[in-house]
Amino acid sequence: MNIKAANIEPIISPKSVAVIGASDNPTKVGHAIMQNYIDVDFQGKIYPINISAQEKIMGRKAYKSVAEVKEPIDLAVICVPAEFVPQVILECGKAKVKGVVVVSSGFAEVGNQKLQDKLEEAAKRYKLPVIGPNCLGIMDPRSKNDTLFLPTYKIERPKIGGVSFVSQSGSVGSSILDLISAEGFGLARFISYGNAAVVDEVDILNYLSHDKETRVVVFYIEGVKRGKEFAELAKKATMLKPVVILKGGTTPSGATAAHSHTASLAGSTEAYKALFRQFGFITAETLEDLLYFAKIFDTQPLTTGNRIGIITNGGGHGVLATDALYNSGLAIPELGKETQKYLRKVMPPIVNVRLPLDIGGDAGADRFSAALEALNNDSNVDAIMAITLFQTPGADEKVAETIINQGIKRTKPLVVVSTGSSYTLSHTKLIESSGVPVYESPDIAARALSALIGYSKYRKREV
Amino acid sequence: MNIKAANIEPIISPKSVAVIGASDNPTKVGHAIMQNYIDVDFQGKIYPINISAQEKIMGRKAYKSVAEVKEPIDLAVICVPAEFVPQVILECGKAKVKGVVVVSSGFAEVGNQKLQDKLEEAAKRYKLPVIGPNCLGIMDPRSKNDTLFLPTYKIERPKIGGVSFVSQSGSVGSSILDLISAEGFGLARFISYGNAAVVDEVDILNYLSHDKETRVVVFYIEGVKRGKEFAELAKKATMLKPVVILKGGTTPSGATAAHSHTASLAGSTEAYKALFRQFGFITAETLEDLLYFAKIFDTQPLTTGNRIGIITNGGGHGVLATDALYNSGLAIPELGKETQKYLRKVMPPIVNVRLPLDIGGDAGADRFSAALEALNNDSNVDAIMAITLFQTPGADEKVAETIINQGIKRTKPLVVVSTGSSYTLSHTKLIESSGVPVYESPDIAARALSALIGYSKYRKREV
Numbered sequence: 001m002n003i004k005a006a007n008i009e010p011i012i013s014p015k016s017v018a019v020i021g022a023s024d025n026p027t028k029v030g031h032a033i034m035q036n037y038i039d040v041d042f043q044g045k046i047y048p049i050n051i052s053a054q055e056k057i058m059g060r061k062a063y064k065s066v067a068e069v070k071e072p073i074d075l076a077v078i079c080v081p082a083e084f085v086p087q088v089i090l091e092c093g094k095a096k097v098k099g100v101v102v103v104s105s106g107f108a109e110v111g112n113q114k115l116q117d118k119l120e121e122a123a124k125r126y127k128l129p130v131i132g133p134n135c136l137g138i139m140d141p142r143s144k145n146d147t148l149f150l151p152t153y154k155i156e157r158p159k160i161g162g163v164s165f166v167s168q169s170g171s172v173g174s175s176i177l178d179l180i181s182a183e184g185f186g187l188a189r190f191i192s193y194g195n196a197a198v199v200d201e202v203d204i205l206n207y208l209s210h211d212k213e214t215r216v217v218v219f220y221i222e223g224v225k226r227g228k229e230f231a232e233l234a235k236k237a238t239m240l241k242p243v244v245i246l247k248g249g250t251t252p253s254g255a256t257a258a259h260s261h262t263a264s265l266a267g268s269t270e271a272y273k274a275l276f277r278q279f280g281f282i283t284a285e286t287l288e289d290l291l292y293f294a295k296i297f298d299t300q301p302l303t304t305g306n307r308i309g310i311i312t313n314g315g316g317h318g319v320l321a322t323d324a325l326y327n328s329g330l331a332i333p334e335l336g337k338e339t340q341k342y343l344r345k346v347m348p349p350i351v352n353v354r355l356p357l358d359i360g361g362d363a364g365a366d367r368f369s370a371a372l373e374a375l376n377n378d379s380n381v382d383a384i385m386a387i388t389l390f391q392t393p394g395a396d397e398k399v400a401e402t403i404i405n406q407g408i409k410r411t412k413p414l415v416v417v418s419t420g421s422s423y424t425l426s427h428t429k430l431i432e433s434s435g436v437p438v439y440e441s442p443d444i445a446a447r448a449l450s451a452l453i454g455y456s457k458y459r460k461r462e463v
Numbered sequence: 464m465n466i467k468a469a470n471i472e473p474i475i476s477p478k479s480v481a482v483i484g485a486s487d488n489p490t491k492v493g494h495a496i497m498q499n500y501i502d503v504d505f506q507g508k509i510y511p512i513n514i515s516a517q518e519k520i521m522g523r524k525a526y527k528s529v530a531e532v533k534e535p536i537d538l539a540v541i542c543v544p545a546e547f548v549p550q551v552i553l554e555c556g557k558a559k560v561k562g563v564v565v566v567s568s569g570f571a572e573v574g575n576q577k578l579q580d581k582l583e584e585a586a587k588r589y590k591l592p593v594i595g596p597n598c599l600g601i602m603d604p605r606s607k608n609d610t611l612f613l614p615t616y617k618i619e620r621p622k623i624g625g626v627s628f629v630s631q632s633g634s635v636g637s638s639i640l641d642l643i644s645a646e647g648f649g650l651a652r653f654i655s656y657g658n659a660a661v662v663d664e665v666d667i668l669n670y671l672s673h674d675k676e677t678r679v680v681v682f683y684i685e686g687v688k689r690g691k692e693f694a695e696l697a698k699k700a701t702m703l704k705p706v707v708i709l710k711g712g713t714t715p716s717g718a719t720a721a722h723s724h725t726a727s728l729a730g731s732t733e734a735y736k737a738l739f740r741q742f743g744f745i746t747a748e749t750l751e752d753l754l755y756f757a758k759i760f761d762t763q764p765l766t767t768g769n770r771i772g773i774i775t776n777g778g779g780h781g782v783l784a785t786d787a788l789y790n791s792g793l794a795i796p797e798l799g800k801e802t803q804k805y806l807r808k809v810m811p812p813i814v815n816v817r818l819p820l821d822i823g824g825d826a827g828a829d830r831f832s833a834a835l836e837a838l839n840n841d842s843n844v845d846a847i848m849a850i851t852l853f854q855t856p857g858a859d860e861k862v863a864e865t866i867i868n869q870g871i872k873r874t875k876p877l878v879v880v881s882t883g884s885s886y887t888l889s890h891t892k893l894i895e896s897s898g899v900p901v902y903e904s905p906d907i908a909a910r911a912l913s914a915l916i917g918y919s920k921y922r923k924r925e926v
Binding site: 029032106109110149150153154155156167168169170171172173174175176178179181182220222248249250251252253254256257285286287288312313314315316317318319320322323324325326327332350356361389390391392393419420421422423424440441442443444 | 618632636683712714719751777778782789855883
C-alpha cells in the first residue's frame with residue numbers, strides 16, 4: 001500500500017515514543033534502545049513497555065501494554081521476539097499509535113514469510129505505517145529520535161545537515177552513519193528499513209523527495225518490491241533533488257547473498273544500471289561512493305559544463321588529475337586569453353600558464369587566491385579542482401583560508417584534493433566545514449565531478 | 464649508464480653527508496635540509512657547505528666547498544641554484560664523494576635541457592651516481608638519512624618496514640610518504656628521483672630488487688628513459704619480489720601534463736598496461752591502490768587459488784563483498800562437507816552454513832574464531848575475507864584479538880574489512896600492526912586480493 005509522507009513524519013520526528021520490549025536487563029535490545037533515547041537526550045516523552053513490567057523500568061514509570069498509556073503515542077519501537085510482533089502491532093493499532101518501527105528479526109530474512117505476512121496484515125488492518133522488521137530504524141538529529149540499539153561509543157552520531165541516508169541493510173546503514181560522523185557534511189534523516197514489509201522504498205523515497213530538510217537522498221538497496229511504482233516515482237523525485245543509489249546484489253553470486261539477507265529479489269547488474277540512468281539516479285559503485293557523491297551534491301551548485309580547471313601545487317598530482325578527468329569523460333580546456341595574460345603578470349615566470357595550472361611547490365595563499373579568482377572568472381572553465389598539498393613549503397593555514405573565502409565567493413563548483421596525514425587533515429577539516437568538499441585523491445574528485453555534471457545534464461534534460 | 468647497486472647504497476644509507484647550500488637563513492632549502500638531519504637525529508657526520516660560509520652554519524663547523532672537508536663524504540645533497548650545480552658536481556667528483564642528490568630544480572622540467580646535459584656530463588666524468596635533479600631525494604628510516612626539505616610536522620615519517628616507495632614526482636612522493644605514516648606497514652626506502660638525469664628507473668629498480676630490506680617495491684613513474692633495459696630488468700625483478708606501479712600520464716592530456724612536469728615522454732595507457740602485465744608488474748589505477756596493494760603484498764603469503772571465504776557479521780557487507788569478488792574475477796566456493804557439519808554444530812541455528820558466511824550481528828569472538836578456523840582448514844577455500852563491523856553489539860576487543868591470533872596461525876591469505884570511525888579504528892589499528900591488512904570496504908579488499916592472486920599466478924608462470 002502507498003503510505004502518505006505525512007503519515008511517515010511521526011515515525012521520523014515523534015513527540016512521544018513507546019519502547020515495547022523495554023527492559024532493566026542490560027543484555028536486552030530493549031534496554032539498549034531505552035538507554036540510547038536517554039543518552040542522546042530525546043526531548044519527547046518515553047514510555048517503557050513490557051508485558052511483565054513491574055512499576056518501573058530503568059527508573060521510569062512502566063506499562064504492560066500501549067493500551068495502558070493514556071497519552072497519545074506517535075511512535076512505538078517494537079523489539080519483542082518475532083512471534084509476538086503481529087499481536088503487538090494490533091495493540092498499537094487499537095491504541096491509535098501513529099507509527100511503528102519493528103527492530104526484531106526472524107521474519108522473511110530467515111524464511112519465515114508467514115510470520116511476516118501476519119505482521120503485514122496486522123498493520124494493514126489499522127493502516128498503520130510500520131518500518132521493518134529486521135532493521136535499525138530511525139535516527140533523526142533534529143528531533144533526536146534515535147531507535148538504534150547500538151551505543152554512541154560504537155557509532156558516532158553525525159551532526160545536523162542536509163543528507164538523508166536510507167539503507168535496507170542495518171550493517172551498511174550503521175557503518176555509513178559512523179563514517180558520516182567523521183565527514184564535513186551533516187545528516188538530515190537516517191532510515192534503516194530492513195525487510196520493508198509495510199513501508200517500502202516507494203514510501204520512503206516519496207517522503208524524502210518532499211522533505212524540506214533533505215537536500216540529497218542516499219540509498220543502499222538490495223531489491224525493490226514495487227518496481228513499476230518505484231520507477232514512476234523515481235523520475236519525479238530525481239527532478240526535485242539528487243538521489244544517489246548503491247545497489248547490493250548486482251552479480252549472480254551477490255544476488256543469492258542478498259536474497260538470504262533481506263529476502264529481496266535482486267536483478268542483474270546491467271539491467272539495474274540502465275534503469276537507474278533512465279530514472280536520473282546517481283549510481284554509486286562502492287560504499288565509499290555514497291559519501292564521495294553525497295558531499296559534492298550537498299554543497300556544490302549544478303553545472304552542465306564539463307570543462308575543469310585544475311590548480312595544483314604539486315606536478316605529479318596535476319598529471320594524475322588530468323588522467324582522471326580524461327578517464328571520467330571530462331575536459332581540460334584552454335584558458336581564456338585574458339586569464340593567460342593576467343596569470344602571466346601575477347605568477348612567477350616558472351609557472352606555465354595553462355591547465356593543469358601548476359603554481360609551484362612553493363606556492364602560498366597569494367598564488368592560490370589569484371589562480372582561483374582567475375579560473376572562477378574564465379568562461380572557458382565550468383568547475384574547479386584545486387589540489388592543495390599541505391606538505392609543501394608554501395602551504396599553510398592561509399591557503400586553507402583562501403580556499404574557504406573563495407569557496408564563499410565562487411559561482412562554479414569547487415572541489416579540493418589534499419592527500420596526507422594529520423597536518424593535512426587539520427586544514428582539510430576546516431575547508432570541509434566551510435562547505436567545500438575535500439577528496440584524498442584526484443581520481444575520487446574526478447568521479448565526484450563527473451557524477452555532478454552527469455546529474456546536472458539529466459536535470460536539464462540534456463541526456 | 465648503468466649504475467651498480469653497490470654504488471647506490473652510499474646515497475641511501477650514508478655514514479657522512481655534506482649539505483651543499485646549507486644556510487643559517489631559515490627561508491632557504493639548505494636550511495630546511497640541515498634542520499631536518501638534526502631533527503630526525505641522523506647518526507652519521509654532517510658537513511654544512513656554502514661558498515660564502517663563515518666559520519659556522521647552524522652551530523656546526525662550515526666549509527666553503529667539499530674539497531675543504533678532509534674526511535670521506537658518502538653523500539652530498541646539493542641545493543644551490545641550478546646554474547651552479549654542474550660545477551658543484553665536478554667538485555664532488557674531484558673530492559671522491561660517493562654519491563649525490565640534487566634537490567635543486569630548473570633543468571629539463573622547465574625546458575633547460577642544456578643545463579641538465581651539463582649536469583649529466585659532470586657526473587659521467589667521475590662516474591658519480593647522482594639522484595635528481597628536481598627531486599626530494601631519500602628517506603631511509605634505518606640509517607635516518609633524510610634529504611627532505613619538508614619538516615616532520617608537515618609530513619609524518621613512517622616507521623621501519625619492508626615497503627620501498629619510489630616516486631618520480633616529489634608531490635606524489637611526499638603525500639604518499641605522509642599517508643604511509645598512518646598505515647600499519649612500515650617503510651624500507653623512500654626515493655624521489657625527479658628528472659632522472661643520471662640514476663634512473665633502471666638503476667633504482669635494480670638496486671631495490673636486490674635490497675634485502677625491501678620486500679615490496681612501489682613505484683610512481685611518469686615516463687621511462689631506457690625502455691628496453693627497464694623491460695628486461697623488470698622481468699627479473701618481478702620474479703624476486705612484487706613491484707606495484709602507478710603510471711601518471713597515461714591519457715593524451717595527462718601525457719602532455721607529465722611532459723612539462725618531469726620532461727618524460729609518456730606512452731599510451733593501453734600500451735603501458737599491456738607491457739606492465741607482461742613484465743609481471745602489479746598495476747595500480749589510483750594513488751590509493753599503491754597503499755592498498757603495498758600492505759597485502761607486505762604481509763600476506765602468495766596464493767594462486769581464487770576461491771575466497773567470506774565471513775561477516777553484517778549481511779549487507781556480505782552482499783557487497785560477494786558482488787565485489789565476482790567483479791574482480793574471484794570465486795565464492797561451496798564449503799566442504801566437514802566444514803558445513805562443524806559450523807552447523809557450533810553456530811546458532813539462524814546461521815546459514817554457506818558463503819558468504821553471515822555469523823550474525825550479535826556474533827562475538829567465539830563465532831569469529833570458529834569460522835576463521837573452519838575456513839582456514841577447508842581445502843575449498845584459498846583465502847579469507849573477514850568482515851568485522853565493530854558497530855555491532857557482539858564485536859569488541861576480543862574479536863580484534865581473535866583476528867590477530869588467527870592471523871598468526873593462518874596459512875592462507877587473510878584480509879579484514881571494517882567500515883567505521885573512531886571505535887572501529889581503535890581496533891583496526893591493532894589488527895593492522897599484527898600484520899593483517901584492514902580495508903575500509905569490501906570493494907577495496909576484493910581488488911587487493913585480486914592483485915595478490917594475479918601476481919601469484921605470474922610468479923608460478925600460470926599466466
